[in-house]
Amino acid sequence: MERRRGAELEGVLLDAAWDELMESGYARLTMEAVAARAHTGKQVLYRRWRNRAELVIAAMRHRTGSIVENVPDTGSLRDDVLGVLRLMAERFATLGPDVVHGLLAEAPDLDPEIYTRMTSVMATIVKRAAERGEIPTDDLPDRVLTAPTNLLRHEMLFARDPLPASALTSLVDDVFLPLVSGRPGRSG
Amino acid sequence: MERRRGAELEGVLLDAAWDELMESGYARLTMEAVAARAHTGKQVLYRRWRNRAELVIAAMRHRTGSIVENVPDTGSLRDDVLGVLRLMAERFATLGPDVVHGLLAEAPDLDPEIYTRMTSVMATIVKRAAERGEIPTDDLPDRVLTAPTNLLRHEMLFARDPLPASALTSLVDDVFLPLVSGRPGRSG
DNA sequence: ACTCCTTAGAGACGGTACGTCTCTTACGGT
DNA sequence: ACCGTAAGAGACGTACCGTCTCTAAGGAGT
Structure with missing residues (x-):
């Protein structure tokens, strides 16, 4: 019997979790099923992640890169913002509402981070647009x-x-651009 | 043994569910606990609501009135919108994030309705503001x-x-009012 | 090459809550 | 007075949780 270890094993575990996620969604993903799919025992999972939420988050991070490291820069504010929104929508589509709802409920500590990150992305885009005039x-x-x-x-x-x-x-057109184009400096 | 029936019983059940909700939150609310608190059996619950989510929603509806039926009308657009937001915030505060996250995850069919309703509230407020000039x-x-x-x-x-x-x-001041005050007619 | 030590792989276990089913009996309707 | 519905109570099978236990694989160290 070949026995996996270290990074190799971890990769197999995360892939198994991801596959379960895609197949069953978050609500019906069980630690038992992930372990079985990876041909190992539950303890191997619990040794690395404390619960379902942590495992799933790790699996997502293992699969998809960060938007933060890939800020659009098209030379047009509108296209940049649209690009960010498209990335978000695309990612959400592959994950499915199940997963996001589940994580929101079970991993509330992570939630604020998710959207704080996006502030810096938008700040970068807006700064470039201002520099371009x-x-x-x-x-x-x-x-x-x-x-x-x-x-x-x-x-x-x-x-x-x-x-x-x-x-x-x-x-973008009805909400964001009207807010950033014609208005004077910040009010508060 | 006095045996409750009809609306009286239903009220007791919903109150019990509400109390459990306030005490344990959504994630740790169990049908068993609700039944026990109401001094009855689980079947009495399942005869009326198919699952936890439906029971909790019914309990919420039983407790709190609808914002839709109570649209602020202060004579000032700013105050009206602020009034709506305060109502929402207040309601959310009594429920707690637990409950909302849980319902979002377990009652996705209801989710769209929740925010569609608010559209009509805002439309009413804006219409009045436009009529006032x-x-x-x-x-x-x-x-x-x-x-x-x-x-x-x-x-x-x-x-x-x-x-x-x-x-x-x-x-209200940074986002909404700038959008509705200075702009020309709708773009699309 | 031999030993040791970590931990993979496998599954048992107790616990909790689900949702269904069953049973007796209170009580409102006719 | 009778009958039918449903309340009150709890047993039941299932699912999954998270922990615990055991064996043995296979690096690390000498």
Whole structure:
């Protein structure tokens, strides 16, 4: 019997968790099923992750890269923001609402981080746009900066059907661009 | 042994569920505990609600009135919107993140309804403001209309700490009012 | 090459809560 | 007075949790 170890074993475990996630969703993913799929015992999982949520998060990180490390830079504010929203929507689509709802409920400590990260992405995009002279200032309230990403996240969380493409453009054209273009400096 | 029936029994059941909810949160609320607290059996619960989520939703509806039936009308757009946001925040505070996260995960069919309702509330408020001449038009894109309530909901879902009062005013002053005041008619 | 030590692989175990089923009996309707 | 519905109570089988135990594989050290 060949016995896996170290990084090799860990990779197998995370792949097994990911496959279970795709097949059963979060709610019906069990530690037993992940262990069985990886041809090992539960203890091997519990030795590395304290619970389902941690395992699933690790599996997601193992699979998908971070948006933070891949900020769009197209030369157009509109396209940059749209690019970020598309990345978010794409990722959400592969994960499915199940997973996000589940993690929200079971890993609340992680939740604030998820959306704090996005603030810096938006700040980068807006700063570039201001430097290009596309908008008057990059000194915007945080809630303006994160409005499009937060609204998108909200919509993905609550909508039952997949989002139409028009949702993304509406968020940019109806909400974000009006807020950053014509307005004077920050109010508070 | 006095045996409860009909509306009386139902009230007792919903009260028991509500009390359990307040005491244990959603994740640790069990049908067994609710039944025990109401001095009855589980079957009495399952005869009325198919699962935990339905029971909890019924208990919430039984306790708290609808925001829809109580649209603020202060004569000021800003105060009306703030009033709605305060109602939402207050309700969320009594329920706790647990409950909302849990329902989001276990009652996804209900989720879209929750925020669709708010659209009509905001439409009413905006219409009144337009009639008063406070804003140029009440013909706004849905995503502008629901931006403040959706952003608040998002923030409540993801924030770990209770929201500061400034969160509400920022949503109104930095995001909503700029969108509805200075802009021309809808773009799309 | 031999020994030691960690830990993989496998499964048993007790615990909790689910949702169903069964049984007796209170009580409202006719 | 009778009958049918459903309350009250709890047993039951199932699922999965997280812990614990045991054997033996296979690196590390000498």
